[in-house]
Amino acid sequence: MRPIKIQPIQGFLIGFAVLLLTFASLSAQQYCFTNYNISDGLSQTQVMAVCQDRRGYLWIGTYGGGVNRFDGHEFVSFTSEDGLLGNTVNDVLEDGKGNLWFSHLAEGICRYDGVRFECFSEKDGLFMNDRAQLLEDSRGNIWVMTNGNGLYQYDGERFHHFSERDGVTSDTIHAGGVAPNGDLWFATGKGLCHYDYKVFRTLINFNANQNHAVSALTFDKNGWLWLAHEDGISSFDGQNFYQVKNSKEQVKNIIKVLYADSRSRIWIVTEQGLKCFDSGIIKEFKDQNGLWNSIINCAFEDQSGNIWIGTNGDGISQFNNESFVHFTNSPSSKLIFAIDRQSKDEYWVGAGSNLLSFDGKDFTTVPGSKKFIQGYVMDIMKARSGDTWISTFAGLFRYKGKSFKAVPLRKNKSMPIVLNTFEDKAGDIWISTKTGFFVYRGDSIIDLARQNEIFNTYGTQVTEDQSGGKWLVTATQGVIYYKNGEVKTYTESDGLQSNRVRNVTIDENGSVWFGTYNGLCRFDGRQFCYVQDPNLTSKVILLLQLDNQGNLWAGTAQGIVQLQLNANSDPLKVNHYGISEGFLGLECNLNAVYKDSDGKLWFGNQIGLTCYDPDEDRPNTEIPKVHITGMKIFLEDVDWASRNVDSIMPWTNLPQALNLPYNQNHLRFTFTGVATTLPQRIRYRYMLEGLDQDWLPETDENHATYSSLPPGNYTFKVIARNSEGLLTPQAATYSFSITPPFWQRGWFYGIAGILVFGGIFLIFNTR
Numbered sequence: 001m002r003p004i005k006i007q008p009i010q011g012f013l014i015g016f017a018v019l020l021l022t023f024a025s026l027s028a029q030q031y032c033f034t035n036y037n038i039s040d041g042l043s044q045t046q047v048m049a050v051c052q053d054r055r056g057y058l059w060i061g062t063y064g065g066g067v068n069r070f071d072g073h074e075f076v077s078f079t080s081e082d083g084l085l086g087n088t089v090n091d092v093l094e095d096g097k098g099n100l101w102f103s104h105l106a107e108g109i110c111r112y113d114g115v116r117f118e119c120f121s122e123k124d125g126l127f128m129n130d131r132a133q134l135l136e137d138s139r140g141n142i143w144v145m146t147n148g149n150g151l152y153q154y155d156g157e158r159f160h161h162f163s164e165r166d167g168v169t170s171d172t173i174h175a176g177g178v179a180p181n182g183d184l185w186f187a188t189g190k191g192l193c194h195y196d197y198k199v200f201r202t203l204i205n206f207n208a209n210q211n212h213a214v215s216a217l218t219f220d221k222n223g224w225l226w227l228a229h230e231d232g233i234s235s236f237d238g239q240n241f242y243q244v245k246n247s248k249e250q251v252k253n254i255i256k257v258l259y260a261d262s263r264s265r266i267w268i269v270t271e272q273g274l275k276c277f278d279s280g281i282i283k284e285f286k287d288q289n290g291l292w293n294s295i296i297n298c299a300f301e302d303q304s305g306n307i308w309i310g311t312n313g314d315g316i317s318q319f320n321n322e323s324f325v326h327f328t329n330s331p332s333s334k335l336i337f338a339i340d341r342q343s344k345d346e347y348w349v350g351a352g353s354n355l356l357s358f359d360g361k362d363f364t365t366v367p368g369s370k371k372f373i374q375g376y377v378m379d380i381m382k383a384r385s386g387d388t389w390i391s392t393f394a395g396l397f398r399y400k401g402k403s404f405k406a407v408p409l410r411k412n413k414s415m416p417i418v419l420n421t422f423e424d425k426a427g428d429i430w431i432s433t434k435t436g437f438f439v440y441r442g443d444s445i446i447d448l449a450r451q452n453e454i455f456n457t458y459g460t461q462v463t464e465d466q467s468g469g470k471w472l473v474t475a476t477q478g479v480i481y482y483k484n485g486e487v488k489t490y491t492e493s494d495g496l497q498s499n500r501v502r503n504v505t506i507d508e509n510g511s512v513w514f515g516t517y518n519g520l521c522r523f524d525g526r527q528f529c530y531v532q533d534p535n536l537t538s539k540v541i542l543l544l545q546l547d548n549q550g551n552l553w554a555g556t557a558q559g560i561v562q563l564q565l566n567a568n569s570d571p572l573k574v575n576h577y578g579i580s581e582g583f584l585g586l587e588c589n590l591n592a593v594y595k596d597s598d599g600k601l602w603f604g605n606q607i608g609l610t611c612y613d614p615d616e617d618r619p620n621t622e623i624p625k626v627h628i629t630g631m632k633i634f635l636e637d638v639d640w641a642s643r644n645v646d647s648i649m650p651w652t653n654l655p656q657a658l659n660l661p662y663n664q665n666h667l668r669f670t671f672t673g674v675a676t677t678l679p680q681r682i683r684y685r686y687m688l689e690g691l692d693q694d695w696l697p698e699t700d701e702n703h704a705t706y707s708s709l710p711p712g713n714y715t716f717k718v719i720a721r722n723s724e725g726l727l728t729p730q731a732a733t734y735s736f737s738i739t740p741p742f743w744q745r746g747w748f749y750g751i752a753g754i755l756v757f758g759g760i761f762l763i764f765n766t767r
Helices: 247-251 746-766
Strands: 005-009 012-019 022-024 033-036 047-052 058-062 067-070 075-078 091-094 100-103 109-112 117-120 133-136 142-145 151-154 159-162 173-178 184-188 191-195 200-203 214-219 225-229 232-236 240-244 255-260 266-270 273-278 281-285 296-301 307-311 316-319 324-327 336-343 346-351 354-358 363-365 377-382 388-392 395-400 403-407 418-423 429-433 436-441 444-447 459-464 470-474 479-483 486-490 501-506 512-516 519-523 528-530 541-546 552-556 559-565 571-577 588-595 601-605 608-612 625-633 658-660 667-674 683-689 703-706 712-721 732-738
Touching: 047 091, 047 296, 047 307, 058 091, 058 100, 091 133, 100 133, 133 173, 142 173, 184 225, 191 214, 225 255, 232 247, 255 296, 266 296, 273 296, 336 388, 336 588, 336 601, 336 608, 346 377, 346 388, 346 601, 354 377, 377 588, 388 429, 395 418, 418 459, 418 588, 429 470, 436 459, 459 588, 470 501, 501 541, 501 588, 512 541, 552 588, 625 712, 625 732, 667 683, 667 712, 683 703
Parallel strands: 012 240, 022 281, 173 214, 214 255, 336 377, 377 418, 459 501, 541 588, 658 732
Antiparallel strands: 005 012, 033 316, 047 058, 058 067, 067 075, 091 100, 100 109, 109 117, 133 142, 142 151, 151 159, 173 184, 184 191, 184 214, 191 200, 214 225, 225 232, 232 240, 255 266, 266 273, 273 281, 296 307, 307 316, 324 608, 336 346, 346 354, 354 363, 377 388, 388 395, 388 418, 395 403, 418 429, 429 436, 429 459, 436 444, 459 470, 470 479, 479 486, 501 512, 512 519, 519 528, 541 552, 552 559, 559 571, 588 601, 601 608, 625 667, 667 703, 683 712, 712 732
16 A cells, blocks of 8 residues: 555644455345345334344334334334334434433434433434434443534533534534544544544545545444545544545445444445445445345444344345355356366356356356257266266267267167266266266276166266275165175165165265265265254255365255264264255255365255355354243233332333232243344243242243242243354343232231130130
């Protein structure tokens, strides 16, 4: 980076430099966005702001629908009927004490402490004429940044107003941020404003002829300030400004929001889309990339690293990660059965009956292939010689010297359906067809059925073990093991799970894995073992592939499964990837998998081509924050505020020191495990101390019912775990008591005893 200009401005020495930028067009790459709208419970689809509180809840401000609280499972809305000043919420902020602040239009702002709303407006000295943004400084003050009326600072007692007359650069404030040293920075209509709690200073880092307006700013995790202006995007390290070169041309539209996430990616919200600046590259996300709407209002990162994008009319979208990227722009069929890498920058893909070239973005037809390739392309394999073998429904083809040639397998017979080719250590090509197995050796074809009739069967795949033996799997006759001219077969009678075998692979420990139409099984040289796990959601195994970490991947009609194996090839852990985990194609195609030299896995599925990058796949470390959310009596909601209770507990709406009468002893507790990553896979355990002796079995239900509870003191406890089995470190608890009826109390027994003995005494004396 080369500084090109240095000038002092109002006490600051500002340097200028250029950051190089590359624009990455995502074309038809589709990412995993989870979208929520009215049908999911969101009160309104124009999302203006998102915030996450320390309890894990997301608070979502909408344009006319109030604010929504989201725990990953359901939305709960708060409106003016609950105490808000208005139903349009432009910004949401949690302060250092855990209170939530909501900014409205001209009405003012509200503070929510978990029990009640406290509102501030003109009567409190706060004058807002339009939407405003909220900010808490390092001293606990709340700042209201208005659009035309300057700044307001709330110190806990009253509002202090700052305007251009006090040195603020402009009364139009677009955004603000707190620097690592606690100083405040504001993006204004006339430039960048700095405040050190003593004086406001203006920093102008543009040419004299330019518009000085700064429309957005944010601080990244390294303390760098990023700002948006008429000339694009710049960053400031405390000494120098760095202009992001070509950012104006690449971003084009007015930038409404800049947001820095925990990975120092800068999310750019514009009037016509969402962009991400990451390591010198700008990526653009539009509706064809998985977003429901390209008109974006805000971006926010939750505590688990998920990015939430508020749209202007289509609700809110959650962006999980980039471990799966989907390419759905094939010019022909989206049904992809074959993938192979031809060079560093080119893959060949079999899409229906077309052979396509893929450069990482776009698909084109391989030159010369149309004349030869007629049937479905089922497999592509580039041999060590440089030749490429293409298996199709119309026979086998060989690509050599930039030309295609059909490879006849049997003289004077039609071309069979070829499903797969495999190159062994000696360079022989093993060919699996619907009518048998063949070997291409040198320049001749060997029909194995002529050696042994057992090979005259529906072959699906071949692999080789360390000793040079070949495992040949068939669609109807089980497995054939072939070594040194000797043949051994394995079928259901030998313990094989099914004779309908589709794929085979050998792991690092030498165990042989078979994918069948009745499940996944392993052969250790002595016996077959079956994999039984709830995450293996389908018994129809369509593909098998080992990755660079030694994990086994199995593709099914209901997603893909990763098996983490130990030294004995036993599955230590089984992970399922479906739509919720980012594998949008869900249904795999037969043997449509390829591992490239970078360790990425490529899958063919029903929507196109999917790339899995293990470096982007991070385990779910988000531990659910478990909360007790309510208690019903005889399955009816209770208005505790109308009852004579001592006080209401914040955020739960449950009374403290609850003492119930004996005849209100049918209770249902509701609870939630708040999480934004795979919330549907959270499981709970609970117990009622005073009744249960131990924790009850795990469940996915978020309620527990107890009926006919006897009088006594009780504490309800609940814990939760996430998809990785990580448990909440501390249970959520709620204590209460049930009072016995008067005839079960000590004073009643005492009175009754006196009456009984008194009666006996009277009777005795009367006699």
